[in-house]
Protein backbone atom coordinates (compact mmCIF):
# COMPACT_ATOMS: atom_id res chain seq x y z
CA UNK A 1 0.00 0.00 0.00
CA UNK A 2 1.14 3.54 -0.66
CA UNK A 3 0.77 6.12 2.10
CA UNK A 4 -1.63 8.88 0.97
CA UNK A 5 -2.07 12.41 2.19
CA UNK A 6 -5.79 13.22 2.24
CA UNK A 7 -5.46 17.00 1.74
CA UNK A 8 -2.80 19.67 1.75
CA UNK A 9 -0.31 19.43 4.56
CA UNK A 10 -0.39 22.84 6.16
CA UNK A 11 2.33 24.60 8.17
CA UNK A 12 2.80 22.82 11.47
CA UNK A 13 3.16 19.48 9.66
CA UNK A 14 6.54 17.75 9.59
CA UNK A 15 8.54 17.22 6.42
CA UNK A 16 11.10 14.41 6.31
CA UNK A 17 14.06 14.64 3.94
CA UNK A 18 16.19 11.64 2.92
CA UNK A 19 19.68 13.10 2.54
CA UNK A 20 21.11 16.08 4.38
CA UNK A 21 23.22 18.04 1.89
CA UNK A 22 22.89 21.59 0.64
CA UNK A 23 19.65 20.96 -1.24
CA UNK A 24 18.03 19.66 1.94
CA UNK A 25 19.52 22.58 3.88
CA UNK A 26 18.00 25.24 1.66
CA UNK A 27 14.71 23.32 1.57
CA UNK A 28 14.71 23.04 5.36
CA UNK A 29 15.36 26.77 5.77
CA UNK A 30 12.49 27.63 3.41
CA UNK A 31 10.16 25.07 4.99
CA UNK A 32 10.88 26.35 8.49
CA UNK A 33 10.30 29.93 7.36
CA UNK A 34 6.87 28.78 6.23
CA UNK A 35 6.15 27.18 9.61
CA UNK A 36 6.85 23.53 8.84
CA UNK A 37 8.94 21.25 10.99
CA UNK A 38 11.76 19.41 9.30
CA UNK A 39 13.57 16.17 10.11
CA UNK A 40 16.43 14.91 7.99
CA UNK A 41 18.22 11.62 7.56
CA UNK A 42 21.96 12.17 7.74
CA UNK A 43 24.87 10.37 9.40
CA UNK A 44 26.22 13.68 10.70
CA UNK A 45 24.01 15.67 13.10
CA UNK A 46 26.10 18.73 12.21
CA UNK A 47 25.70 18.28 8.44
CA UNK A 48 24.41 21.06 6.18
CA UNK A 49 20.71 20.27 6.65
CA UNK A 50 20.76 18.55 10.04
CA UNK A 51 22.27 21.67 11.61
CA UNK A 52 19.30 23.83 10.53
CA UNK A 53 16.49 21.26 10.93
CA UNK A 54 14.23 20.55 13.89
CA UNK A 55 15.58 17.03 14.12
CA UNK A 56 17.90 14.49 12.57
CA UNK A 57 17.74 10.72 12.33
CA UNK A 58 21.31 9.42 12.20
CA UNK A 59 21.93 7.25 9.17
CA UNK A 60 23.16 7.21 5.61
CA UNK A 61 20.62 7.81 2.85
CA UNK A 62 20.71 4.09 1.96
CA UNK A 63 20.12 2.91 5.54
CA UNK A 64 16.65 1.31 5.33
CA UNK A 65 16.08 1.03 9.09
CA UNK A 66 16.99 4.67 9.67
CA UNK A 67 14.78 5.78 6.74
CA UNK A 68 11.87 3.90 8.29
CA UNK A 69 12.54 5.53 11.66
CA UNK A 70 12.33 8.90 9.91
CA UNK A 71 9.15 7.93 8.03
CA UNK A 72 7.31 7.03 11.23
CA UNK A 73 7.82 10.50 12.72
CA UNK A 74 6.90 12.79 9.80
CA UNK A 75 3.83 13.61 7.65
CA UNK A 76 5.49 13.43 4.22
CA UNK A 77 8.90 12.37 2.96
CA UNK A 78 10.96 13.80 0.12
CA UNK A 79 14.63 13.58 -0.88
CA UNK A 80 17.65 15.64 -1.77
CA UNK A 81 19.34 12.89 -3.78
CA UNK A 82 18.10 10.44 -6.39
CA UNK A 83 20.49 7.77 -5.12
CA UNK A 84 18.35 6.45 -2.25
CA UNK A 85 17.78 2.79 -3.20
CA UNK A 86 14.30 2.18 -4.64
CA UNK A 87 13.80 -0.74 -2.22
CA UNK A 88 14.25 1.64 0.72
CA UNK A 89 11.82 4.09 -0.87
CA UNK A 90 9.21 1.39 -1.41
CA UNK A 91 9.32 0.62 2.30
CA UNK A 92 9.08 4.30 3.18
CA UNK A 93 6.03 4.90 1.00
CA UNK A 94 4.14 2.10 2.76
CA UNK A 95 4.34 4.22 5.90
CA UNK A 96 3.89 7.80 4.76
CA UNK A 97 3.39 9.69 1.46
CA UNK A 98 6.66 9.84 -0.45
CA UNK A 99 7.01 12.58 -3.05
CA UNK A 100 8.31 11.94 -5.63
CA UNK A 101 7.37 8.25 -5.47
CA UNK A 102 9.68 5.23 -5.50
CA UNK A 103 8.76 4.47 -9.12
CA UNK A 104 10.08 7.88 -10.28
CA UNK A 105 13.37 7.21 -8.56
CA UNK A 106 13.54 3.64 -9.85
CA UNK A 107 13.40 4.97 -13.42
CA UNK A 108 15.81 7.82 -12.94
CA UNK A 109 18.53 6.39 -10.67
CA UNK A 110 19.66 3.86 -13.25
CA UNK A 111 21.00 5.61 -16.35
CA UNK A 112 20.05 2.69 -18.55
CA UNK A 113 16.45 2.72 -17.30
CA UNK A 114 16.39 6.49 -17.74
CA UNK A 115 17.61 6.25 -21.36
CA UNK A 116 15.07 3.51 -22.14
CA UNK A 117 12.28 5.56 -20.60
CA UNK A 118 13.26 8.60 -22.68
CA UNK A 119 13.36 6.48 -25.83
CA UNK A 120 9.91 5.09 -25.10
CA UNK A 121 8.66 8.66 -24.74
CA UNK A 122 10.25 9.59 -28.05
CA UNK A 123 12.31 12.34 -26.42
CA UNK A 124 15.42 13.35 -28.40
CA UNK A 125 18.70 12.15 -26.88
CA UNK A 126 22.20 11.34 -28.04
CA UNK A 127 22.68 7.80 -29.45
CA UNK A 128 23.37 5.40 -26.59
CA UNK A 129 23.83 1.69 -25.92
CA UNK A 130 24.21 -0.51 -22.81
CA UNK A 131 27.60 -1.86 -21.74
CA UNK A 132 27.91 -4.96 -19.53
CA UNK A 133 31.03 -6.70 -20.76
CA UNK A 134 33.85 -6.33 -23.29
CA UNK A 135 31.70 -7.64 -26.15
CA UNK A 136 28.85 -5.19 -25.49
CA UNK A 137 31.42 -2.39 -25.02
CA UNK A 138 32.69 -2.87 -28.57
CA UNK A 139 29.20 -3.39 -29.94
CA UNK A 140 28.07 -0.18 -28.21
CA UNK A 141 30.96 1.80 -29.70
CA UNK A 142 30.13 0.47 -33.15
CA UNK A 143 26.47 1.41 -32.68
CA UNK A 144 26.84 4.92 -31.20
CA UNK A 145 30.14 5.92 -32.80
CA UNK A 146 33.09 7.79 -31.28
CA UNK A 147 33.96 9.99 -29.54
CA UNK A 148 31.81 8.63 -26.75
CA UNK A 149 31.30 8.91 -23.02
CA UNK A 150 30.93 5.89 -20.75
CA UNK A 151 28.73 6.54 -17.74
CA UNK A 152 28.12 4.08 -14.91
CA UNK A 153 24.49 3.04 -14.69
CA UNK A 154 24.31 3.94 -11.01
CA UNK A 155 25.71 6.43 -8.51
CA UNK A 156 27.26 8.85 -10.98
CA UNK A 157 27.08 12.59 -10.46
CA UNK A 158 29.15 15.67 -11.30
CA UNK A 159 31.11 13.62 -13.82
CA UNK A 160 31.90 10.87 -11.28
CA UNK A 161 31.66 7.49 -12.94
CA UNK A 162 32.28 8.94 -16.41
CA UNK A 163 35.09 8.32 -18.86
CA UNK A 164 35.73 9.64 -22.35
CA UNK A 165 37.00 7.63 -25.33
CA UNK A 166 37.92 9.54 -28.45
CA UNK A 167 38.30 6.42 -30.62
CA UNK A 168 37.82 2.63 -30.36
CA UNK A 169 41.43 2.07 -29.21
CA UNK A 170 40.63 3.90 -25.94
CA UNK A 171 37.52 1.93 -25.08
CA UNK A 172 38.95 -0.62 -22.67
CA UNK A 173 41.05 1.94 -20.86
CA UNK A 174 38.01 4.19 -20.47
CA UNK A 175 35.95 1.31 -19.15
CA UNK A 176 38.75 0.49 -16.67
CA UNK A 177 38.55 4.04 -15.39
CA UNK A 178 34.96 3.48 -14.30
CA UNK A 179 35.85 0.17 -12.69
CA UNK A 180 34.37 -1.97 -15.51
CA UNK A 181 30.99 -1.22 -13.96
CA UNK A 182 27.74 -1.75 -15.91
CA UNK A 183 27.46 1.40 -17.97
CA UNK A 184 25.82 3.28 -20.79
CA UNK A 185 27.87 4.42 -23.79
CA UNK A 186 26.72 7.77 -25.16
CA UNK A 187 27.85 9.52 -28.31
CA UNK A 188 29.74 12.67 -27.31
CA UNK A 189 27.67 15.74 -28.20
CA UNK A 190 29.45 18.76 -29.64
CA UNK A 191 26.93 21.10 -28.14
CA UNK A 192 26.53 24.82 -28.55
CA UNK A 193 25.19 25.35 -25.06
CA UNK A 194 23.94 23.46 -22.03
CA UNK A 195 20.59 24.50 -20.64
CA UNK A 196 18.21 23.22 -18.01
CA UNK A 197 14.49 23.39 -17.52
CA UNK A 198 13.32 23.57 -13.94
CA UNK A 199 9.67 22.86 -13.29
CA UNK A 200 7.42 21.93 -10.42
CA UNK A 201 4.52 19.51 -10.61
CA UNK A 202 1.67 19.43 -8.13
CA UNK A 203 -0.03 16.14 -7.13
CA UNK A 204 -3.07 17.29 -9.18
CA UNK A 205 -0.87 17.62 -12.28
CA UNK A 206 -0.51 21.43 -12.33
CA UNK A 207 2.87 22.60 -13.66
CA UNK A 208 4.96 25.71 -13.01
CA UNK A 209 8.02 26.48 -15.14
CA UNK A 210 11.04 28.54 -14.22
CA UNK A 211 12.84 30.40 -17.02
CA UNK A 212 15.38 28.45 -19.05
CA UNK A 213 18.86 28.53 -17.49
CA UNK A 214 22.17 28.37 -19.31
CA UNK A 215 24.84 26.29 -17.56
CA UNK A 216 28.61 26.31 -17.85
CA UNK A 217 30.38 23.21 -16.54
CA UNK A 218 34.01 22.88 -15.67
CA UNK A 219 35.60 19.47 -15.17
CA UNK A 220 32.04 18.06 -15.29
CA UNK A 221 30.89 20.15 -12.33
CA UNK A 222 28.47 23.01 -12.72
CA UNK A 223 30.52 26.19 -12.61
CA UNK A 224 28.02 28.95 -13.35
CA UNK A 225 24.38 29.36 -14.35
CA UNK A 226 23.00 32.37 -16.17
CA UNK A 227 19.35 33.26 -16.32
CA UNK A 228 17.46 33.96 -18.47
CA UNK A 229 19.26 31.86 -21.07
CA UNK A 230 19.84 33.61 -24.38
CA UNK A 231 18.64 31.06 -26.93
CA UNK A 232 17.05 31.19 -30.38
CA UNK A 233 13.30 31.79 -30.56
CA UNK A 234 11.20 28.73 -29.86
CA UNK A 235 13.89 26.80 -27.95
CA UNK A 236 12.53 27.59 -24.50
CA UNK A 237 9.03 26.51 -25.49
CA UNK A 238 10.39 23.30 -27.01
CA UNK A 239 12.49 22.59 -23.90
CA UNK A 240 9.45 23.11 -21.67
CA UNK A 241 7.33 20.76 -23.75
CA UNK A 242 9.97 18.03 -23.45
CA UNK A 243 10.35 18.52 -19.69
CA UNK A 244 6.57 18.54 -19.17
CA UNK A 245 6.20 15.24 -21.04
CA UNK A 246 8.87 13.69 -18.86
CA UNK A 247 7.32 14.93 -15.61
CA UNK A 248 3.85 13.78 -16.68
CA UNK A 249 4.97 10.36 -17.89
CA UNK A 250 6.77 9.77 -14.58
CA UNK A 251 3.81 11.17 -12.60
CA UNK A 252 6.42 13.20 -10.80
CA UNK A 253 5.55 15.40 -7.82
CA UNK A 254 7.86 18.20 -6.74
CA UNK A 255 10.58 20.17 -8.48
CA UNK A 256 12.41 18.51 -11.36
CA UNK A 257 15.33 19.62 -13.51
CA UNK A 258 15.92 18.35 -17.03
CA UNK A 259 19.41 19.04 -18.37
CA UNK A 260 19.66 19.40 -22.12
CA UNK A 261 22.24 20.10 -24.81
CA UNK A 262 21.47 22.67 -27.47
CA UNK A 263 23.29 21.32 -30.50
CA UNK A 264 25.11 23.33 -33.14
CA UNK A 265 22.31 22.41 -35.52
CA UNK A 266 19.80 24.04 -33.15
CA UNK A 267 18.22 20.85 -31.76
CA UNK A 268 17.71 19.86 -28.12
CA UNK A 269 18.94 16.55 -26.67
CA UNK A 270 18.09 15.48 -23.14
CA UNK A 271 21.19 14.74 -21.09
CA UNK A 272 19.68 13.83 -17.75
CA UNK A 273 16.75 14.11 -15.41
CA UNK A 274 17.08 15.18 -11.77
CA UNK A 275 13.78 14.51 -9.94
CA UNK A 276 14.52 17.06 -7.22
CA UNK A 277 15.72 20.59 -6.62
CA UNK A 278 18.85 21.28 -8.64
CA UNK A 279 22.08 23.26 -8.54
CA UNK A 280 21.10 25.12 -11.71
CA UNK A 281 18.00 26.34 -9.84
CA UNK A 282 19.86 27.90 -6.90
CA UNK A 283 19.38 31.31 -8.49
CA UNK A 284 15.63 31.03 -7.76
CA UNK A 285 16.42 31.65 -4.08
CA UNK A 286 16.83 35.40 -4.42
CA UNK A 287 15.97 36.01 -8.07
CA UNK A 288 12.45 34.51 -8.32
CA UNK A 289 9.16 35.22 -6.60
CA UNK A 290 9.17 31.63 -5.28
CA UNK A 291 12.42 29.73 -4.74
CA UNK A 292 12.75 26.18 -6.02
CA UNK A 293 12.97 25.06 -2.38
CA UNK A 294 9.68 26.69 -1.34
CA UNK A 295 8.15 25.40 -4.58
CA UNK A 296 9.23 21.86 -3.78
CA UNK A 297 7.78 22.12 -0.28
CA UNK A 298 4.54 23.49 -1.75
CA UNK A 299 4.30 20.64 -4.25
CA UNK A 300 5.09 17.80 -1.85
CA UNK A 301 2.71 19.24 0.75
CA UNK A 302 -0.05 19.65 -1.87
CA UNK A 303 -0.23 23.45 -1.49
CA UNK A 304 -0.95 25.60 -4.55
CA UNK A 305 2.27 26.19 -6.49
CA UNK A 306 3.95 29.57 -6.06
CA UNK A 307 4.79 32.08 -8.78
CA UNK A 308 8.05 31.07 -10.52
CA UNK A 309 8.48 34.52 -12.10
CA UNK A 310 12.02 35.83 -12.50
CA UNK A 311 12.40 39.15 -10.69
CA UNK A 312 15.78 40.00 -12.19
CA UNK A 313 18.45 38.46 -14.42
CA UNK A 314 21.04 36.66 -12.32
CA UNK A 315 24.29 34.68 -12.42
CA UNK A 316 25.05 31.90 -9.96
CA UNK A 317 28.67 30.93 -9.35
CA UNK A 318 29.50 27.72 -7.45
CA UNK A 319 32.15 27.81 -4.71
CA UNK A 320 34.07 24.53 -4.66
CA UNK A 321 36.31 23.03 -1.98
CA UNK A 322 39.59 23.91 -3.72
CA UNK A 323 39.03 27.55 -2.71
CA UNK A 324 39.66 26.47 0.89
CA UNK A 325 43.18 25.22 0.15
CA UNK A 326 44.71 27.87 2.45
CA UNK A 327 41.79 28.03 4.87
CA UNK A 328 38.46 29.81 4.37
CA UNK A 329 38.52 32.37 1.55
CA UNK A 330 38.38 36.07 2.35
CA UNK A 331 34.63 36.66 1.98
CA UNK A 332 35.01 40.42 1.78
CA UNK A 333 35.79 39.69 -1.88
CA UNK A 334 32.12 38.80 -2.27
CA UNK A 335 30.47 40.85 0.44
CA UNK A 336 31.78 44.17 -0.81
CA UNK A 337 29.54 43.80 -3.88
CA UNK A 338 26.06 45.07 -3.02
CA UNK A 339 24.37 42.86 -5.62
CA UNK A 340 26.13 39.64 -4.65
CA UNK A 341 24.57 37.23 -2.16
CA UNK A 342 26.81 34.74 -0.41
CA UNK A 343 25.49 31.25 0.41
CA UNK A 344 27.61 28.85 2.45
CA UNK A 345 26.38 25.37 3.19
CA UNK A 346 28.07 24.80 6.54
CA UNK A 347 30.23 21.88 5.37
CA UNK A 348 33.16 21.29 7.66
CA UNK A 349 35.47 19.44 5.28
CA UNK A 350 36.46 21.20 2.10
CA UNK A 351 37.60 18.78 -0.60
CA UNK A 352 38.44 19.67 -4.19
CA UNK A 353 35.27 19.54 -6.29
CA UNK A 354 32.98 19.56 -3.22
CA UNK A 355 30.19 22.11 -3.44
CA UNK A 356 30.71 24.36 -0.42
CA UNK A 357 28.52 27.31 -1.33
CA UNK A 358 27.58 29.68 -4.12
CA UNK A 359 27.38 33.34 -4.96
CA UNK A 360 24.32 34.81 -6.60
CA UNK A 361 24.72 38.08 -8.47
CA UNK A 362 21.34 39.69 -9.09
CA UNK A 363 21.43 42.59 -11.49
CA UNK A 364 19.11 44.02 -14.18
CA UNK A 365 22.23 45.12 -16.03
CA UNK A 366 23.63 41.87 -17.42
CA UNK A 367 26.99 43.37 -18.41
CA UNK A 368 27.47 44.68 -14.91
CA UNK A 369 26.54 41.26 -13.52
CA UNK A 370 29.21 39.64 -15.73
CA UNK A 371 31.71 42.22 -14.55
CA UNK A 372 30.87 41.57 -10.88
CA UNK A 373 31.31 37.82 -11.41
CA UNK A 374 34.71 38.40 -13.03
CA UNK A 375 35.80 40.56 -10.08
CA UNK A 376 34.70 37.93 -7.57
CA UNK A 377 36.43 35.19 -9.52
CA UNK A 378 39.64 37.20 -9.70
CA UNK A 379 39.58 38.05 -5.99
CA UNK A 380 38.91 34.43 -4.96
CA UNK A 381 41.43 32.99 -7.43
CA UNK A 382 38.82 31.21 -9.57
CA UNK A 383 39.68 30.68 -13.22
CA UNK A 384 37.46 33.23 -15.03
CA UNK A 385 34.12 32.07 -16.41
CA UNK A 386 34.16 31.98 -20.17
CA UNK A 387 31.32 33.10 -22.28
CA UNK A 388 29.43 29.94 -23.23
CA UNK A 389 31.26 28.00 -25.89
CA UNK A 390 31.86 24.47 -27.06
CA UNK A 391 34.86 23.07 -25.24
CA UNK A 392 36.97 20.31 -26.71
CA UNK A 393 35.93 16.80 -25.67
CA UNK A 394 38.94 16.20 -23.44
CA UNK A 395 38.26 19.38 -21.48
CA UNK A 396 34.73 18.37 -20.69
CA UNK A 397 34.91 14.65 -19.98
CA UNK A 398 38.17 13.65 -18.41
CA UNK A 399 38.87 10.45 -16.48
CA UNK A 400 37.20 10.28 -13.12
CA UNK A 401 36.72 7.51 -10.57
CA UNK A 402 33.28 6.15 -9.85
CA UNK A 403 32.13 7.24 -6.44
CA UNK A 404 29.00 7.32 -4.41
CA UNK A 405 27.15 10.54 -3.80
Ligand code: AMP
Nearest residue numbers: 149157158159186187188189217220272
Ligand atom coordinates in the same frame (compact mmCIF):
# COMPACT_ATOMS: atom_id res chain seq x y z
P1 AMP B 1 26.22 14.44 -16.39
O1 AMP B 1 26.70 13.90 -15.09
O2 AMP B 1 25.63 13.41 -17.29
O3 AMP B 1 25.29 15.63 -16.19
O4 AMP B 1 27.52 15.02 -17.13
C1 AMP B 1 28.26 16.11 -16.60
C2 AMP B 1 28.73 16.99 -17.74
O5 AMP B 1 29.58 16.26 -18.64
C3 AMP B 1 27.60 17.51 -18.62
O6 AMP B 1 26.96 18.62 -18.06
C4 AMP B 1 28.36 17.83 -19.90
O7 AMP B 1 29.07 19.04 -19.77
C5 AMP B 1 29.34 16.69 -19.99
N1 AMP B 1 28.72 15.58 -20.75
C6 AMP B 1 28.02 14.54 -20.24
N2 AMP B 1 27.56 13.72 -21.21
C7 AMP B 1 27.97 14.24 -22.39
C8 AMP B 1 27.80 13.89 -23.76
N3 AMP B 1 27.13 12.77 -24.15
N4 AMP B 1 28.34 14.70 -24.69
C9 AMP B 1 29.01 15.82 -24.33
N5 AMP B 1 29.21 16.21 -23.06
C10 AMP B 1 28.70 15.45 -22.08
